[in-house]
Structure formats: structure tokens, C-alpha cells
Amino acid sequence: MIQRPKGTRDLLPNESYKWQYVERKIANLLNRYNFKEIRVPVFEHTELFQRGVGETTDVVQKEMYTFDDKGGRSISLRPEGTAGAVRAYLENGLASEMSPVKLWYNMAMYRYENVQKGRLREFHQIGIECIGSGDYQADVDTILIGKSIFNELNIPNIKLTINSIGCPTCRAKYQEVLREFIGKNLNEYCDTCKSRFDKNPMRILDCKEKRCKELNVGAPMMIDYLCDECKEHFENVKNSLTKIGVKFEIDPSIVRGLDYYTKTVFEFIDETSGLTVLGGGRYDGLVEEIGGVPTPAIGFGLGVERMMELFDINNSDIRDSVPDVYICTADKEAESVATLIAYNLRNMGIPVEKDVMGRSFNSQMKYANKIEAKSIIVIGGNEISDGKVKVRSMTDKSKEQEVEIYNYEEIKNAISNVI
Numbered sequence: 001m002i003q004r005p006k007g008t009r010d011l012l013p014n015e016s017y018k019w020q021y022v023e024r025k026i027a028n029l030l031n032r033y034n035f036k037e038i039r040v041p042v043f044e045h046t047e048l049f050q051r052g053v054g055e056t057t058d059v060v061q062k063e064m065y066t067f068d069d070k071g072g073r074s075i076s077l078r079p080e081g082t083a084g085a086v087r088a089y090l091e092n093g094l095a096s097e098m099s100p101v102k103l104w105y106n107m108a109m110y111r112y113e114n115v116q117k118g119r120l121r122e123f124h125q126i127g128i129e130c131i132g133s134g135d136y137q138a139d140v141d142t143i144l145i146g147k148s149i150f151n152e153l154n155i156p157n158i159k160l161t162i163n164s165i166g167c168p169t170c171r172a173k174y175q176e177v178l179r180e181f182i183g184k185n186l187n188e189y190c191d192t193c194k195s196r197f198d199k200n201p202m203r204i205l206d207c208k209e210k211r212c213k214e215l216n217v218g219a220p221m222m223i224d225y226l227c228d229e230c231k232e233h234f235e236n237v238k239n240s241l242t243k244i245g246v247k248f249e250i251d252p253s254i255v256r257g258l259d260y261y262t263k264t265v266f267e268f269i270d271e272t273s274g275l276t277v278l279g280g281g282r283y284d285g286l287v288e289e290i291g292g293v294p295t296p297a298i299g300f301g302l303g304v305e306r307m308m309e310l311f312d313i314n315n316s317d318i319r320d321s322v323p324d325v326y327i328c329t330a331d332k333e334a335e336s337v338a339t340l341i342a343y344n345l346r347n348m349g350i351p352v353e354k355d356v357m358g359r360s361f362n363s364q365m366k367y368a369n370k371i372e373a374k375s376i377i378v379i380g381g382n383e384i385s386d387g388k389v390k391v392r393s394m395t396d397k398s399k400e401q402e403v404e405i406y407n408y409e410e411i412k413n414a415i416s417n418v419i
Contacts, residue, residue, distance in 0.1 A: 054259025
């Protein structure tokens, strides 16, 4: 038997309804913030991620699924959503629209990495991008959306941590100091970190190797080297969150794993596991890096698999939908009639189930019970000749209404009355 590739999973019906519930909740929330959905290709030219995400990141160096297509072009499956969204923003003329352009997406991503709890090689992200605003208020709104998602989904014990990693101006000075710190022990770092030393030493702080983590203890922090503009921006973000009553911790170690981040970065962390569920920040240089004019922007990515684990723990009362009515047929003559009634009721928005297995009447009744249908209609020769059917509740047998067999509006109302 052929099995699914390592790092992928099948989402079965006993779970998919929960995903649908969560996705609807988040989509409705983002609509209230006036974000519009965007869908971009599952693969892009590799150059997009090299330039956008950063050649020195683990994502580009180690984790991307990259291949040459039949035309000899280097193509990569998307490892994250922001670069593709910004590419679409530029290529499709969204930059000429009123700012900010507010986009959201729900897409599968692909990274070849160690499979672990809540982390797969094919995984899903819900992300937002607010493109065109450099104001600190966009940072605050973006963080508030993240907080609201966990509130909406009844997921407690989520800690917000924030940091500022500055702009290219103040980062240049910081990198000099960081190189001086790391350079003393550079020979002891892993080969990947050594390759990052000259081009982007901040990536060394994001290394997952145990020895590199130990060597990084006591490293200077970017937050101590912010220029006046970045410092003022971060102070405004902190003061605004405090005034609103949002609790947060400043974590100078947050650098995020992608090169495009500037100024504000943040993470929402599950306090039980210590794992990041949602992370994001400002990326004021990405639009220009991909080929546009300098344009400030901010966004986040939410790991759906990891969030769904927390959702399940805290929302055991969420149940899958069940049919409003099951139509039982007592004989062969009734089958086409049942199909006609079911077809019309479904077109009216009513969830209907009926037999398609050739089951006996008694077996149909058992099946209606098993799928927890809310009501039942029995159709046989008598019902057809009389032109009447009875709609009966499956939980309260005293709730029953007789209606005309082809009056679908009456049947619809009767179903509503008995369930």
C-alpha cells in the first residue's frame, strides 16, 4: 500500500469540521478589520524567496523544496506566505490602490525540516499583510488581531512577547558589535553560522544547534542599539498596548527566522508548551527588495496545526453538523419521490440525508439514529397516494407535523418546528 510522504497528514472528516469552524471564525474576524483574502500560487520562482526571505536563513539554506522545471527554471514550493503576497501586490497593481492594502490568506506551506509535534513538512498558515502604513498604529492593530484570534477561539494561556530589531541604519552599528562578540569564538560555531558571520550575523542568534545557543549566551541585543526613530516607534507601540490593557513581555532575543523583518517583531506563545503559535512583525524593506518602491508593511503568520491542538484542548463542546432531516423510504415507489424532495430541500439550504445503499426500512431508521438526524420523514405508497407526509422529531416523538408532500416550503417550516 502506498502511504503518505513523511511530514504530511490526512485531515479526516472527524477533524475537518473543527478546522472549518476555526477558519470561519478567523475569516469573520479579519472581515471586521477590513482585510481581503488573497490566494497565490503554491510555487514561485526560487529567486523570490532568496531575495525576500533571505539567502542566509534556515528556510532558504536548508528547508525549501526547490527543483528545476522542464524549462530549466528554478522553482520552489512556498515556505511562507508574505513574499508571494507582496509579489502579487506588485505584479497586479495593488500598489496603486489606496493605502493600506490589507490582505489575508489561508494556505499550505512547505518546508523540509525535522518533523515534530505541531510541525510538519506540509503545514498551514493563516496570515495577514498590511501594506503601505509605517505608522506604529498599524503594528498595534496587527498585534490586536492576533490577540483577538485567541480570544475568539477560547484559547487561554497565550503570552505576547515583543521586541524591536531596528532598521538598516541602526542594525549596521549593532552588527559590528555582534561580530566582535561572536568573532572571539567563531571557530566553535557550526558551519552554517560561520557562513552567516560576514553577511548577516543576526541569523547566528537564530541557530537551533545546542552548541551555538550556548555560545550566544550574553550576546549584545539589538534593542540596546536602536536609533532614535526606531526607539520612538517601539515606545509608541508599547505605550499604546499598555493603554489598551494588553499585557506583554519584552523579549530582546526575538529576531524571527526571516530576513525581511524590521522594527517591531512579536510572538504569541503557548505558556504550557513554550511553543510559538503566531509570529510576525514589520517588514519595511521587502516591497523594495522584490522590485517595488520603498513601502512599509507589517503582518503575521499563524501556524494552524499548532493552534488546532490548543483549540481541541479548550473546546471539547464543538460538534460536527448533523442532518436536519432524514428521509426514509418504505418501498421502491418512494425512492424517486424521496430524491425529489431531498433535492428541493437541499436547494433551500436544509441539510438532508436519504438512503443510497438500498437499505431496508428498519436499517434506514437505525442509520438515521446513528448519524443523529434531528427529524425524519417517512415516505411510502400511502404517503404518495394521500399526498401527505409527517415530519417527526427524532428526540421528541410528540413533535410531529403533517404537511403536503410536494409543498417544500411547508416541509421546511415543519422541520424547523419539530427540531
